[in-house]
Amino acid sequence: MILNHSHTDISRNEGCTLTGVLSVTCFLQDAVTVIHGPTGCTHHNASLLHASLAENDCFDIPLLVSSNVSEEEVIFGGEGALMQAIRSAESYNPSLICVVSTCIAETIGDDTAAVCRESRGVPVVHIPGSGFLGGGFSDGIQNALMSLMDLSSPDLHSTEEGVMIVGEKNLEYEAEENYAEVARLLSLLDIDSGLRFVRRMPAGDCSRISSARYAILRDPSLDPIGSALSSRFGTEIISGFPLGLEGSLRFLRQAGDMAGIDALPAIRDEEGMQDDLVATFSDLAGISVSINTSMADPGVLQVARTVMDSLGMVEEDPGIPLPLPFDPPVGTTGVRRMLQSWRRGISRA
Amino acid sequence: MRQIALYGKGGIGKSTTSANLSAAWAEKGLDLLQIGCDPKHDSTRMLMNGRVIPTVLDVIREKQKDISVSDIVFTGYRGVRCVEAGGPEPGIGCAGRGIIATFQLLEKLGALKGDLIVYDVLGDVVCGGFAMPMREGYAEEIYLVTSGELMSLYAANNIAKAIARLSANKRSSVRLGGVIGNGKNIVDEEDLVSEFAESIGSRMITFIPRSPTVQQAELNKKTVVEYAPESSQAEVYRRSADIILQNTTFHIPTPLSMDDLESLAYRYLKE
Secondary structure, three states: OOOOOOOOOOOHHHOOHHHHHHHHHOOEEOEEEEEEOOHHHHHHHHHHHHHHHHHOOOOOOOOEEEOOOOHHHHHHOOHHHHHHHHHHHHOOOOOEEEEEEOHHHHHOOOOHHHHHHOOOOOOEEEEEOOHHHOOOHHHHHHHHHHHHHOOOOOOOOOOEOOEEEEOOOOOOOOHHHHHHHHHHHHHHOOOOEEEEEOOOEEHHHHHHHHHEOEEEEOOHHHHHHHHHHHHHHOOEEEOOOOEHHHHHHHHHHHHHHHHOOOOHHHHHHHHHHHHHHHHHOHHHOOOEEEOOOOOOOHHHHHHHHHHHHHHOOEEOOOOEEOOOOOOOOEHHHHHHHHHHHHHHHHHHO | OEEEEEEEOOOOOHHHHHHHHHHHHHHOOOOEEEEEEOOOOOOOOOOOOOOOOOOHHHHHHHHOOOOOHHHHOEEOHHHOEEEEOOOOOOOOOOHHHHHHHHHHHHHHOOOOOOOEEEEEEEOOOOOOOOOHHHOOOOOOEEEEEEOOOHHHHHHHHHHHHHHHHHHOOOOOOOEEEEEEEEOOOOOOHHHHHHHHHHHOOOOEEEEEOOOHHHHHHHHOOOOHHHHOOOOHHHHHHHHHHHHHHHOOOOEOOOOOOHHHHHHHHHHOOOO
């Protein structure tokens, strides 16, 4: 039995497991996601995804199919309704159907995995999505990546040239900018970025996951996914995107070591870029500022304070309150965006 | 209107006892409603002379709407109105939720009426749904049906726990009316069941000895009261029905620990 009695943790990472799963599957091209549960689970999540994606100028509502579990299915079992929903999903001719089980399906004991295993013309993958078992949003992402990994075989002999990017936070505002920063840093080492597992990825590419020699996880919370990739496919892993200025240099060193490339020239280039950045924002030196640490991510605080030190900013109370990003800034470019935001905040104070 | 519920281990004879008590009460001219709360839906079969009536859940599933009382309430021996909740096939779905859905529909249709409502409830799986008949507004008197077998006593003791827990709610008036001993031909069984009843702070309200007449009646698809009205067994059921009808002593039980229950059963163990 899973026991999780916290009534107060409302951080985003502890949100609904189902939403975490959908933040992955809705970014698979040519795939349809079936939500095995009441229509409300589908409606609520479709609204939430639509609102989140609209902030990123993406106005397409993800294609979701509900098995429409009602009291009848709760009493008599919902496997029939799920089969019907899968048939409905098949009518869209997808390359892949993802079936996500909700709390109610797990509570009544529907064997969702067995229904998904039945032979069909299209692959159907089951992803556990019920939050009452103790998981949250982050667990949903992991469940989705882990299940999709099953679509790849370790027997694939071809090797991807680029580095696979794993577990991008598809709903975050700066997802594309963060990816671009990682790709830029890799390019300093003449390394290409490869599969984006999963962001705007063709569903058929799930079969290629095993062929990636290297992978970079979005953040260390995805370490279990990294371990699974390593043990199943021999993939070498970097356990997180580069955070802040020092993190970027460290990332270059790690990536160079992983690929057997001398990273020193790239590190020198990047240090030069960082020096330019600090010079560009030298007007912030000596300014008294304060940061609200109560709700801030420790990683954000660490990067912010390092940058403040580099610029000679003074943290004291009272000081001009600085806006902090939700997630730690990725790479040197992420720090630049944070500094621009600080400069705007200071100029308005 | 009195509402009573009979709980006990599966196969212990709840349905036989319920049907015969209902038949005996009906003979007295009481307006009876018996509700079988078990997915096996065989509580009322003897009252219906072997007819398996459509279950409430099957009707809900098939008709969806415009369901009337006549779709789910069927009249059996001496006007006893019979209802079977029904439930999913074994191994799928949630039978407890089915009981809740049944009660909601019966309430909505105004079918919960009469002088006496008898709930015949499966006692092995006391999830929230199967505790529904004990909730506020339904049965206030619970009778535990048990033999002298340890597992039967164990199930009865578990149900006593549920009654004790529900009784703690100030708005709940559910109480234990007593223990009905249903004999399995175990030596000193009546004494054992009686001592068990007293140990949990109640009493054995009646003991129904094992009789071949019960099986004969069932093979003829009738209650004993209908099949062999002059038999001593029919008289046992009539007497039990009278005792329950006249019962005014109700208790909040004090369930035994497993060790105490085993010790009690062990003392009656005969080589």
